[in-house]
Amino acid sequence: MLTTNDSNISGKVTIYGTVEVEEFEPWQKKFEEHYPNIQLNFNRRYVYGTPPPMAQAVMDETKKGQDTADVLIASTAPILQMENLGILSPHNFDNSILSKYKHYNDYWISVLAIPTVQMYNPEAINESDLPKEALDLTDEKWKGKLTTHDLTLGTFGAHWLTKIKDLFGEEKWMKFVYGLAKNKPTKFGLFDDLTDSLTDAKTPLAVNALHHDLIKAKAEGRPVERLVLSDLPAMSTSNAIAITKASKNKEAAAVLVKFLLSDEGQEMIGNSSHTVRVPGNENVNAKYSISNILPDEEVVYFPDKDAYPRTQSDLDLLKEHFS
Numbered sequence: 323m324l325t326t327n328d329s330n331i332s333g334k335v336t337i338y339g340t341v342e343v344e345e346f347e348p349w350q351k352k353f354e355e356h357y358p359n360i361q362l363n364f365n366r367r368y369v370y371g372t373p374p375p376m377a378q379a380v381m382d383e384t385k386k387g388q389d390t391a392d393v394l395i396a397s398t399a400p401i402l403q404m405e406n407l408g409i410l411s412p413h414n415f416d417n418s419i420l421s422k423y424k425h426y427n428d429y430w431i432s433v434l435a436i437p438t439v440q441m442y443n444p445e446a447i448n449e450s451d452l453p454k455e456a457l458d459l460t461d462e463k464w465k466g467k468l469t470t471h472d473l474t475l476g477t478f479g480a481h482w483l484t485k486i487k488d489l490f491g492e493e494k495w496m497k498f499v500y501g502l503a504k505n506k507p508t509k510f511g512l513f514d515d516l517t518d519s520l521t522d523a524k525t526p527l528a529v530n531a532l533h534h535d536l537i538k539a540k541a542e543g544r545p546v547e548r549l550v551l552s553d554l555p556a557m558s559t560s561n562a563i564a565i566t567k568a569s570k571n572k573e574a575a576a577v578l579v580k581f582l583l584s585d586e587g588q589e590m591i592g593n594s595s596h597t598v599r600v601p602g603n604e605n606v607n608a609k610y611s612i613s614n615i616l617p618d619e620e621v622v623y624f625p626d627k628d629a630y631p632r633t634q635s636d637l638d639l640l641k642e643h644f645s
Contacts, residue, residue, distance in 0.1 A: 332359035339395035392569035432560030432602030437533035440549040446526035460501020468507035469525035484636035485624035
């Protein structure tokens, strides 16, 4: 909860984040209307790699005694790596914030949810031919027709697939993994490319896709529908927000984090007229909240808070079979 004392805090807060600059700008404008004494400096950074380049930059800058990021915004998988690298500071937020979120730990909280679903091109696949459950995707008739987020990167797609083991159990999961690998899905590192490939009917069925991309594509009149599988629920990762251990202005950094996690901040994110973004708070009163776009569905979150190093052997398996 924001307090009157927050208005007395001042200083500069540097953010390294993976959201687009034009997406962050309205967040910054609204924040600075409330807190004109806090200056935000947003730097867009990519996260692919081990260690994530964002983390490497923080570590290098800290080692050199240079100013570095106060706040990080990135998907949960690299944030967990950053936590393990020891560059995050515990946030110490009270239950008035945490009780509204399902995906968080002591170092990060979901500022954006990224629900993952399956989708297909209805102009390329007849409804009567659609898969009904997950193992149907392993049928050889789908060879060359599937697309997925690149499972060899050890990031979003890989963590999505390894989380499914908890839902399927070892035996069914191995059949699913090996069957998918035999069908040689086309892999994309960028979800925009995945959606384009599907709507262009090059690979008319997406094994994992972003729900907000589905919403945008349908609004644009592109041929795409959600594929609902009986044994595979909607799953979500997060863009998490965290404060760095090296931050020289943790008080101001905490004000920014609390604002983005407040009801006002989450409604701002989920009601944007420029982008489709799903707030981390499932039940906030926003157009694109999970309670509105996936009503009456129980969303499964990934990766788990203890994903590292527990899932490393699974990630190695996926790299081997999908390379």
